[in-house]
Amino acid sequence: MLYREAGDFKTSYRADSQTFPIRLDRWAYYATLAAAVLIVPLVINDYWLNAIFLPVLIYGIAALGLNILVGYCGQLSLGTGGFMAVGAYSCYKLMTAFPDINIAIHVVISGLVTAAVGMLFGLPSLRIKGFYLAVATLAAQFFLVWLFNRVPWFYNYSASGQINAPERTLLGVPITGAGTQAWATYLFCLAFLVASAWICRNLTRGAIGRKWMAIRDMDIAAEIIGVNPLRAKLSAFGVSSFFVGIAGALFFAVYLGAVEVGEAFGINKSFLILFMIIIGGLGSILGSFLGAAFMVLLPVLLKNVLVGGFGWPTVLAAHLEVMIVGGLIVFFLIVEPHGLAQLWRVTKEKLRLWPFPH
Amino acid sequence: MKTILTSLALGAALTGGPALADLTFPSLSYRTGPYAANGMQFADGYADYFALINARDGGIGGEMINMPECETAYNTEQGVECYESTKNAGDGALIYQPLSTGITYQLIPKLAADGIPMHTLGYGRTSVSDGDVFKWIFNYPATYWDGASVAIKYLLEENGGDLSGKKIALLYHNSAYGKEPIRTLTELSGMHGFEFSQIAVDHPGQEQKSQWLQIRRDRPDYVIMWGWGVMNQVAIQEAANIRYPMDQIIGSWWAGSEVDVLPAGDGADGYKALNFHAVGDDFELYDALEEYVWSQGLGAGGGEYAGSVIYNRGIYAAMIAVEAARKAQEIHGVSAIDAAQMRDGLEQLEMTEEKMAELGLAGFGPTFSASCRNHGGSGRVAINQWNAGDQTWSVLTDYIQSDQELIARLVEEDSTAYAQENGIPPQCE
Numbered sequence: 001m002l003y004r005e006a007g008d009f010k011t012s013y014r015a016d017s018q019t020f021p022i023r024l025d026r027w028a029y030y031a032t033l034a035a036a037v038l039i040v041p042l043v044i045n046d047y048w049l050n051a052i053f054l055p056v057l058i059y060g061i062a063a064l065g066l067n068i069l070v071g072y073c074g075q076l077s078l079g080t081g082g083f084m085a086v087g088a089y090s091c092y093k094l095m096t097a098f099p100d101i102n103i104a105i106h107v108v109i110s111g112l113v114t115a116a117v118g119m120l121f122g123l124p125s126l127r128i129k130g131f132y133l134a135v136a137t138l139a140a141q142f143f144l145v146w147l148f149n150r151v152p153w154f155y156n157y158s159a160s161g162q163i164n165a166p167e168r169t170l171l172g173v174p175i176t177g178a179g180t181q182a183w184a185t186y187l188f189c190l191a192f193l194v195a196s197a198w199i200c201r202n203l204t205r206g207a208i209g210r211k212w213m214a215i216r217d218m219d220i221a222a223e224i225i226g227v228n229p230l231r232a233k234l235s236a237f238g239v240s241s242f243f244v245g246i247a248g249a250l251f252f253a254v255y256l257g258a259v260e261v262g263e264a265f266g267i268n269k270s271f272l273i274l275f276m277i278i279i280g281g282l283g284s285i286l287g288s289f290l291g292a293a294f295m296v297l298l299p300v301l302l303k304n305v306l307v308g309g310f311g312w313p314t315v316l317a318a319h320l321e322v323m324i325v326g327g328l329i330v331f332f333l334i335v336e337p338h339g340l341a342q343l344w345r346v347t348k349e350k351l352r353l354w355p356f357p358h
Numbered sequence: 359m360k361t362i363l364t365s366l367a368l369g370a371a372l373t374g375g376p377a378l379a380d381l382t383f384p385s386l387s388y389r390t391g392p393y394a395a396n397g398m399q400f401a402d403g404y405a406d407y408f409a410l411i412n413a414r415d416g417g418i419g420g421e422m423i424n425m426p427e428c429e430t431a432y433n434t435e436q437g438v439e440c441y442e443s444t445k446n447a448g449d450g451a452l453i454y455q456p457l458s459t460g461i462t463y464q465l466i467p468k469l470a471a472d473g474i475p476m477h478t479l480g481y482g483r484t485s486v487s488d489g490d491v492f493k494w495i496f497n498y499p500a501t502y503w504d505g506a507s508v509a510i511k512y513l514l515e516e517n518g519g520d521l522s523g524k525k526i527a528l529l530y531h532n533s534a535y536g537k538e539p540i541r542t543l544t545e546l547s548g549m550h551g552f553e554f555s556q557i558a559v560d561h562p563g564q565e566q567k568s569q570w571l572q573i574r575r576d577r578p579d580y581v582i583m584w585g586w587g588v589m590n591q592v593a594i595q596e597a598a599n600i601r602y603p604m605d606q607i608i609g610s611w612w613a614g615s616e617v618d619v620l621p622a623g624d625g626a627d628g629y630k631a632l633n634f635h636a637v638g639d640d641f642e643l644y645d646a647l648e649e650y651v652w653s654q655g656l657g658a659g660g661g662e663y664a665g666s667v668i669y670n671r672g673i674y675a676a677m678i679a680v681e682a683a684r685k686a687q688e689i690h691g692v693s694a695i696d697a698a699q700m701r702d703g704l705e706q707l708e709m710t711e712e713k714m715a716e717l718g719l720a721g722f723g724p725t726f727s728a729s730c731r732n733h734g735g736s737g738r739v740a741i742n743q744w745n746a747g748d749q750t751w752s753v754l755t756d757y758i759q760s761d762q763e764l765i766a767r768l769v770e771e772d773s774t775a776y777a778q779e780n781g782i783p784p785q786c787e
Contacts, residue, residue, distance in 0.1 A: 047442040055435070096779075149532055149558070159541045159772055160483065160534035162463050166779050177780070178467030256434060258463040260534050262561045263434060300439065303429075314429040315389035315398075322390075 019201055022352075036190060041183035049182040054255045055296045057189040058247050061196050063276040063288035065243030070274070071282035072204055073236035074216030075125050079118075079137035081269035082144035083241050085261050086114045087248025089154050092163045095176070095253065096156055103168040103175045103253065107192065110249035111242040117144075118241020125233045129219070141270055148261040162260050165253040176253045185254050192250060196243050201285050203239065212236050213283075279332055281341030290340040298325055380421040380694065383408060383679055384428065384444035386456040391431035392562035393587035395617045396668050398659065400457055401427070403672020405658035406651050410643075411680055413650040418683050419693040424448045430461060432587075437461035438468075445474060452683065452700040453477055455675050459535035467780070470494045475701040477682075479675045480505075480611055480634055484538055485772035487734020489705065490786045492773065496704050498678075498735025499726050500634045502584075502610070503768060504760035506539035508739040509582050509608045509632060510546045511758055522551035527578035529569060529585070529593060532558040536584045539610070543582070545764060563589025570596040583609045590618035598625025605630060608741070614751070615667035619744045627746035630754065634739050635674050635723040637751040639665030642718030643673070667742075667751060674723060681717075682707050705730060724757045730786040734769070737762060 008023045010016040020026040044053065062084060069075050091110040095103070121140040125133050148154045155163050167177030173184045203209050211232040214222035223229055252259045259265075272295060280291020299321050306317035336343045387401035388394060408423045417423055426447045428440035437456060441464075445451045454469065454476040456462055462482035469476050470493065478486065478497045486495040514521055528543055530536030540556060547554035555578065557569045563585060570593075573581060581602070585593055590613045597607060605628040609618070614631020644664065652661035663669040686695045686703025695703070708727035714720055726736040738757035745752055777784070 047446075050442045051439040149560075159485075159538065160459075160463070161537045162534040164463070164467075164779075167781070178471040256438065256464060257467060258434075260434070260460050260463070262533055263460050266561070307428075314387065314427045318390045318429040318431065 017205070019205075033194070037187070041187055044182045044186055046182055049186055050255070051300055052297065053186055054189060056293050057186075057193045058250045058255055059273065059276060059292040059296055060193050060289050061250070062244050062247035062273050063280065063292045064196050064200050064285065065240045065247065066273050067277045067282065067284070067288045068200060068204070068212070068243070069236050069240035071277055071284065071287070072209060072216060073212040073233065073240075075122070075233060075236060076130060076134040077137040077240075078134050078267070078270045078274065079121060079140035079144075080244055080273045081265040081267060082141040083114050083118055083244040084248030084251060084269060085144050085148055085265035086117045086241075087111065087245030088252035088259055088265065089148050089163065089261075090114065090245070091249035091253050092156075092165070093154070095166060095168055099166070099168070102170050104170055104188070106168070107246055107249045107253070111246040114245020114248065115238040115242040118244070119234050119238045122234050122237025125237065126230060138267075141267055145261050145265060162258055163252065164258045168253070176257065178257070189250055189254060192246060196246065197285055197289075200243070204285070208232075208235060216283075275329065279329060279339055281339030284339070284341035286344065287339050287341030290344070294340065298328070380424055380448065381418060381683060382424045382426065382448035382451050383453055383676075384426050384440075384447060384451045386428055386430050386437060386440050386444075386454065386458075386461065388430050388432045388458070390429060391433065393432045396587055396612070396615060397432065397457065399615070399617070399663040399666055399668035400672040400675070402657070402659035402663055403669040404455070404676045405672075406647060406661070407673050407676035407680070409651045409656045409658070410647055413654065413656060414646060418680055419687045421693045423680075430456070430458065432458050432460070434458075434460045434464050438464055441465055441468065445472060449694070450474075450697060452695065452697050453679050453704070455479065455679065457481065459483075459538075460533065463534060466492070466495055474697045475704050477675070477678060477704060479671065479678065481535065485769045485776065487732065488769050488773035489729070489731050489733040490773070490784045491777045491782055492733065493785050494701060496728065496733040498728055498733065499709070499724050500737050500739050500760070501734050501765070502538040503542040503765045504734075504737035505610055505632045505739055506542040506582070507546065507737075507760035507765060508741075508758045510543070510550065511761065512608070512741050512755065513580055514550065524552045524580070525555070525576065525578040526552050526580045526582060527555045527557055527573060527576065529557045529559060529573070529581055529583045531563060531585050531589055532560045535586065535612075539582070539584055541768060542764070545768065546761075549764075559585065559589055559593070562587060564592055566592050566596050570600055570602075573602060574600045579606065581607045583607060583613050585609065585613040591621045594619055594622045594626050594629060598622045604628040605743070608632065611739070614742055616749070616751075617666075617668075619746070620749070624746045626744055629744045631742050631744070631751075632739050633667065633742045633751075633753075634757075635670055636721060637665075637667055637670060637742060637753065641720070641722065646718060677717065677719065678707070681709070681713070704728065705733070737765060
């Protein structure tokens with residue numbers, strides 16, 4: 001009933017292959033986008049921004065990036081935390097070296113730097129795959145964190161090894177630093193998320209995305225039909241790292257403002273983002289968002305319910321949270337191994353046929 | 359019992375109302391994660407002192423204390439969430455004491471923008487002791503650089519005033535916290551002619567085999583250790599394993615509590631650590647705590663950790679918060695102070711022997727007085743030593759004065775750089 005297709009005819013190839021072929025879906029998308037751009041900035045406060053919106057937006061970009069690599073191209077990677085660190089540190093170096101250039105450009109360049117680093121660490125993927133590649137990218141994770149801890153140039157020789165984001169503006173509005181406004185940082189990150197999703201969607205449904213998916217499904221067959229594995233795999237590493245780098249730059253500069261590499265970009269971050277795409281749905285743009293939202297919101301929600309609502313001690317709530325989140329992950333993987341996106345897809349199918357299923 | 363207290367406190371925070379929410383001191387604690395063993399003790403001490411003030415005195419100047427607790431797990435992201443969720447609790451948070459260098463760095467600019475003071479008792483960014491630049495942040499009674507300087511001073515004394523040719527290694531937690539003393543120790547090695555080497559241990563610090571292999575090979579004359587949480591236990595155990603003489607290790611004040619040395623058993627006998635407050639429970643205040651808090655079932659941990667080093671530090675931190683609030687009430691002549699008034703209280707705080715004796719904590723910490731410029735206290739630190747036989751820390755020295763001239767120069771350099779980077783005008787003109 002919700003998803004009526006009656007009367008929703010496609011008369012051109014263009015109409016048939018659009019991102020949201022169902023009219024209701026399309027409207028829902030435009031409505032969400034309009035609400036996100038027009039309404040949220042008016043009502044957002046510091047708590048909603050820092051505890052919910054910024055982490056969801058930024059992890060959403062990181063999950064998109066990793067989903068390109070793991071979900072679309074089938075190259076298992078555990079180096080996400082390290083690549084985020086590359087984005088963060090290049091953004092820091094750029095911000096301090098060129099204070100007059102606006103921050104959006106720094107973020108994009110950080111993404112490009114990370115893309116280069118990502119392609120470098122993607123080189124072993126030509127020879128090894130699966131779990132062996134996961135271990136090779138794990139090496140990238142540890143190496144990069146070690147590097148940023150070891151070489152003082154990266155943190156401008158500061159006494160503590162921490163990097164701090166100084167105030168930088170976009171069109172005169174502060175985006176980083178202490179004097180930011182909730183709506184400004186929110187819109188800044190939202191713009192990056194929307195642009196990232198738009199680019200990802202169009203890449204994955206075009207020729208390059210088909211090549212990635214061919215490599216993922218069977219690399220030898222893909223090679224026989226004319227896909228160049230070198231180009232396909234390295235482009236996946238490059239594009240993926242680009243978005244992960246942007247997420248890292250935003251994570252450091254806009255969200256936290258000060259970062260300690262081992263703590264913020266450790267191996268846990270790699271796992272967290274991997275969980276996001278597994279739970280959200282591999283090979284799905286929507287899945288990246290759902291996964292990021294799930295992993296960020298659930299702990300906050302549980303905390304607010306258990307501590308705020310029931311008044312339980314924080315330590316009991318913290319331990320329960322770990323158990324509940326872990327349990328839910330296992331539950332989801334058993335009930336729906338293709339993730340939340342698949343759950344949504346199935347719901348949609350059922351709604352389109354309702355009330356007359358086959 | 360803890361449940362009841364916490365639910366009461368949180369119930370108060372939630373239901374709000376002018377009658378309940380008064381002076382709000384949020385506690386960003388960590389009772390989970392790799393640093394929980396230490397975090398729990400501090401949080402208990404912090405909560406118990408406020409519980410005592412509420413139960414015995416009916417609050418500060420007639421205003422009850424409200425302490426919403428939030429679990430950070432020593433994680434900066436959760437710390438930010440906790441800060442945002444507690445800063446408007448009750449009538450607004452008056453002071454933050456996050457007990458984490460990482461979270462401190464995160465909050466320094468945010469708190470300055472929001473106008474809420476923070477007290478980082480012997481941790482956090484050392485150069486915040488320059489009140490000229492860091493208006494809202496305090497770190498008295500002593501800073502990391504004071505600690506490093508005192509450790510070297512003590513070693514100088516032990517070696518007849520000459521350390522030339524000696525080898526001193528710094529074993530540190532590879533994070534902002536652990537890196538803090540490096541700059542001071544490098545300067546001091548130039549001044550006193552000892553050979554200084556740095557050995558990093560990555561978070562959380564369970565894996566230290568290679569570091570201790572290096573120590574066994576190099577045989578430094580002294581090891582200074584800047585560790586926290588599980589790293590300390592492992593380090594002391596490893597030191598005992600390679601039979602490194604315990605009395606040649608000096609831990610920072612975050613590497614000098616019972617939980618750090620107990621796992622190594624007799625092997626830890628003679629281990630030394632810095633400290634800026636007294637140890638044990640031989641204070642009048644503890645009788646009051648027994649009478650009004652623990653025996654009433656109001657204790658955060660049932661008084662389990664009473665008298666332990668980190669518990670005492672929690673008491674110390676809470677005591678400073680309460681005294682600063684009292685001072686603020688006195689300066690401004692109102693009992694329901696706000697965050698800005700609280701800051702004035704912190705800035706004009708003076709801890710004297712008489713005041714501490716009055717509080718039932720005679721001789722508990724060094725005396726100091728803060729000012730607009732000086733947010734770092736007097737910089738006097740003592741050396742403690744662990745006795746594994748009777749499982750107690752004993753105070754080995756009086757409070758030793760750090761090299762003020764050197765520290766002042768280093769602080770000036772660092773804070774000036776920060777002020778320039780962030781465009782902060784000096785406030786004490």
